[in-house]
Amino acid sequence: MTAPRIAMPARLSAADGADARVGLANAIFHDVAALVRAQGLEVVVVHDPSLDGFDGLVLPGGGDVDPARYGGDTSAPCYDVNPAQDALDLAIVDEAMRRGIPVLGVCRGLQVLNVACGGSLVEHLPHTDVRHTPLKADDDGLRWAWHPVDLAAGSRLVAHAGASAIEVASGHHQAVRRVGDGLVVTATAADGVIEAVEHPTAPVLAVQWHPEAKDTPPALAAAPFAVFAALVREARA
Template structure:
């Protein structure tokens, strides 16, 4: 893991979303993509964003060698096969190869104590990687939770409330145990993975934030802070990168 000295920006790997999109090469062009808001948030917080494409699992150790921190980003649903469930047909944009690659990346990050932040799908992968379970359609259990329907603007403008444990990092980051977030998901974590604890919940009881209970600095959120324009949301990225700086200096 590279070292942060003399104001050098830490290198923050961000997982990419592999999907088929129309280009001049055809209607379904296989691409690694990333919402630029992730890169912008990392840059504004003091880091250098580094896109991580899904390649060979054999390269994961080399990826981690390059990085000071890792963000597991949003994207398609996780295949139920990965967390030992029957696919009921309610999961979308699944890619088992990507799931397995990113889970292997998470395991290597944990092994190396590489600071890690999971966002939406990233939170879910952090839990599945360590035995957590998912609800393939959260609305079967939480029918009143906002649905991801309507125009892009309508979906991005939906909000709901999350309440944090008083002793968690998020209460410190947002200086409150009560926070308003966006709603861009139709699945959720049913049970957390080994080594994590839930620390934030929606009003109807969905797990919305988790943090590691071990020496590994890892946390995750179900919402998309990079898509919220409030300056307060930038505090999560700033806290993450400042923590990397602090943890690195402790090792020197």
């Protein structure tokens, strides 16, 4: 039997001369794809929302969803708002949900999923005792902010993570405000920021953190992708 085929929507913003966060998102796209492949899945980068012949969808990180998409404040300090990216990502989520195809979101991917399900976002997180935004590195690049998150008992994630509290790599300045229809919160940070969601009956989950960050323990890096791979194989069967 051939490996399940997983669609990943292309990143449409060029990193050259742009916000450093765009370059980081483009670079880690390949790290997310590697974690998908490590589960025995085939990754195909797509530029349109058709999911014919696909067994799953992975939504990677990237820039901000246009606040106009969820009735938010369009004057908020957003970055890399790309109408073409929003159109592609939201349309492909809608298609996956319509078909019942498993979905995994990472960082922006969680936010896209939430908006696609009718939810809204915090346009710019206030400062709290938990650092969510990336920090400046010595080489003028960016490095992850690390903090603990609590996983909900009974969630798909906690079963694979092997612990109810984990340390994660964070690199976002937006978060879920109103949870989308059908989604449930399955992880939170100490300041209440929503760090993961799942759908209790559909094969859908997403994390706000970056499991692909290089210092993440291998088992924790693999956990969301292992859940996703199991959902893909179950749906395919």
